[in-house]
Amino acid sequence: MATEFKQIYQPICHQNIIELIDVSFAYQQKPVVEHINFGIQERDFVGLIGSNGAGKTTLLRMIVGLIKPDSGTIKLFGQPIGEFREWNRIGYVPQKNAFNPLFPATVREVVLSGLYGRGKLFRRITKADQLKCEEALHAMNIEDLSGKRIGQLSGGQQQRAFLARALINNPALLILDEPTVGIDVETQQGFFHLIKHMHQHHNITFLMVSHDMDMIRSYIGEEPKSECGKLKFFVKHSHDLEDCVETNLTHGLTGLRQLTAEEKVGVAGWKS
Numbered sequence: 001m002a003t004e005f006k007q008i009y010q011p012i013c014h015q016n017i018i019e020l021i022d023v024s025f026a027y028q029q030k031p032v033v034e035h036i037n038f039g040i041q042e043r044d045f046v047g048l049i050g051s052n053g054a055g056k057t058t059l060l061r062m063i064v065g066l067i068k069p070d071s072g073t074i075k076l077f078g079q080p081i082g083e084f085r086e087w088n089r090i091g092y093v094p095q096k097n098a099f100n101p102l103f104p105a106t107v108r109e110v111v112l113s114g115l116y117g118r119g120k121l122f123r124r125i126t127k128a129d130q131l132k133c134e135e136a137l138h139a140m141n142i143e144d145l146s147g148k149r150i151g152q153l154s155g156g157q158q159q160r161a162f163l164a165r166a167l168i169n170n171p172a173l174l175i176l177d178e179p180t181v182g183i184d185v186e187t188q189q190g191f192f193h194l195i196k197h198m199h200q201h202h203n204i205t206f207l208m209v210s211h212d213m214d215m216i217r218s219y220i221g222e223e224p225k226s227e228c229g230k231l232k233f234f235v236k237h238s239h240d241l242e243d244c245v246e247t248n249l250t251h252g253l254t255g256l257r258q259l260t261a262e263e264k265v266g267v268a269g270w271k272s
């Protein structure tokens with residue numbers, strides 16, 4: 001009976017979120033990513049580790065469709081990336097240095113920009129959009145910063161704003177590129193508690209580049225699941241299969257701040 005149960009429900013919990021099949025990319029004939037084969041399933045937390053220049057950012061940029069692989073196939077939520085249109089299911093927080101601190105946008109504008117589809121930079125902001133923005137600001141505990149210029153914020157506050165931007169569509173997949181670079185240790189710990197909570201309770205799948213091996217080891221474990229060239233993929237699945245079926249873990253953004261506050265998760269650190 002137990003076996004039948006697993007067979008019936010396996011596809012629900014272990015839906016393929018990202019499939020990389022023999023993916024390669026070169027910048028001006030210089031190979032950067034070579035023959036990557038890897039799959040990420042629903043509720044995995046994947047830590048992508050590799051030395052400087054190993055191609056981590058390049059791989060993430062291919063996955064979010066910013067650059068095209070020279071060869072191989074990328075599938076998102078089971079669809080080849082060329083046919084994939086549901087970009088609002090993916091939240092992406094690029095590396096901090098990808099952001100120009102002089103950009104004159106407010107926190108609210110940055111968070112709202114997470115709603116704009118590709119190529120739709122200017123669209124009318126509806127009341128529903130405003131509400132989503134308020135929820136994301138609230139979840140990250142930065143409502144009081146909403147009118148400030150993003151460049152005036154501390155590193156930790158900026159990361160919260162960019163996380164709110166990535167969360168505004170309630171994504172199923174969050175892709176984070178070295179999210180804690182340049183942030184103090186206490187604030188980093190608050191951030192990791194928060195994303196662990198999101199992984200365990202909010203049914204979000206994570207792909208995160210990090211140089212913080214302590215964090216990776218403490219949450220995901222010592223051994224990579226897979227190694228492709230210089231890239232190592234560490235994986236932790238959030239629940240056993242049975243739990244995935246029996247537990248309703250999907251709750252909205254609104255509950256996130258309350259839950260993290262109840263668990264005393266890093267709110268103080270984030271405010272600095």
Ligand SMILES: Nc1ncnc2c1ncn2[C@@H]1O[C@H](COP(=O)(O)OP(=O)(O)OP(=O)(O)O)[C@@H](O)[C@H]1O
Nearest residue numbers: 027028032050051052053054055056057058059095
């Ligand atoms: N736009 C570009 N044009 C040419 N070469 C590039 C470009 N972007 C990255 N590279 C090169 O590709 C290689 C991989 O870069 P990438 O940023 O993907 O590495 P990374 O693993 O993310 O590194 P880091 O840990 O330092 O962030 C590096 O040698 C880099 O110099």
